[in-house]
Amino acid sequence: MAELMEAAAAVIQERGFEVATMAEIAARADAKIGSLYRFFPSKEAVAEALMQHYAEVLQTEYAAIHARAADAGPEELADILIDLLVKLYPQTRAIRALLDSRTDWTEIRLRFRSLALAGVKTALKACAPDLDDSDADDVAAVVLNNMKTMVGMTMKDAPTSPGAPDQLRLMNQLYLAAKLAPGRPAA
Template sequence: MDSNTSSEKREPIQPRRAGGRQRVAELLAAASDLMAERGYEATTMAEIAARAGAKIGSLYRFFPNKEAIAEALLQHHAAIMNEEYEALAARAADLSPEELADILIDLMVILYPRVKSLPALMDARTDRAEIRHTSRSRALQGIAAALQVCASGLDATAAQDIAVVVLNNMKTMLGMVLKDVPTTPAAPDELRSMNRLYLAARLGSYQRE
């Protein structure tokens, strides 16, 4: 059996017991760490098992091949982001535009350790454009929903327009933290201030119900 793929067509096992669910979580966390460090193609099943402190047979018990792990990670990352945006929308009515701006600008930075293999996973997929589009749409919908809860008079079109600007600010903040874009020690705080002023100006004129 190849260390990365298998001819088996079975679906990954969904454990019912807490111990099994914990083991799957550990295996996925190990896979995510390795793929973020080395890339999808360079990561092997044996390395994933070793990083998780598991026997290779335990890994194959839950996942027939590396492709199944990648699919599980994509679903896991999507669930994490959905939960975060839903939780933000649930509390946005009690936030000022400035408070919401501060939460949003750092959201990707906070989420990154939990979804850090997403870029490597997308790079290895033939449907990367579709995955990227879906991920972007999910983020825009989540941001727009929080904006409309915070400012109840904000219409859907304006919320989407503002969400695009905020999402780009969020990506820039993550890039600064990861040193993927030009930055200085004070630049992240400047970006936070800019984002706060922008949302205060755009949302402040809308009356809450």
């Protein structure tokens, strides 16, 4: 089943969900189409299984980050967060294609965004327990967008230059140092 899901992720990422076919997924996995249908009765079932898997991967990674965040300084937390989506990209490479493909997946998109924002916010609050909830929401949104930008730069999906990822990393470090450091000025 893991091979089928890996093949599905590759085909969906390369071709897009709407264009990908069950036959292509089976061929990529070097499996018979009947084997694919035995586990997944439709392409939508494959997509749902991939989304569930991606949510579990993200939750596991955030749990590990939360465990480290209380002992991390703002700059270290900034690096951990900015690298998270890049690190997960090989395991979650079809997520963008899935989320962008279906207009009826608005609820799924919102759940994923909420999961990601909650994961970042929890890490921020673990690092800086006195951070105001409203500020934590705002900072989490900025950091999440920086994380997405880093994936785009790293995978060459966004306009970039050789030094731009390092500049984004530095920007994220400085931003979190200013927002999370003890004695920081009030916003």
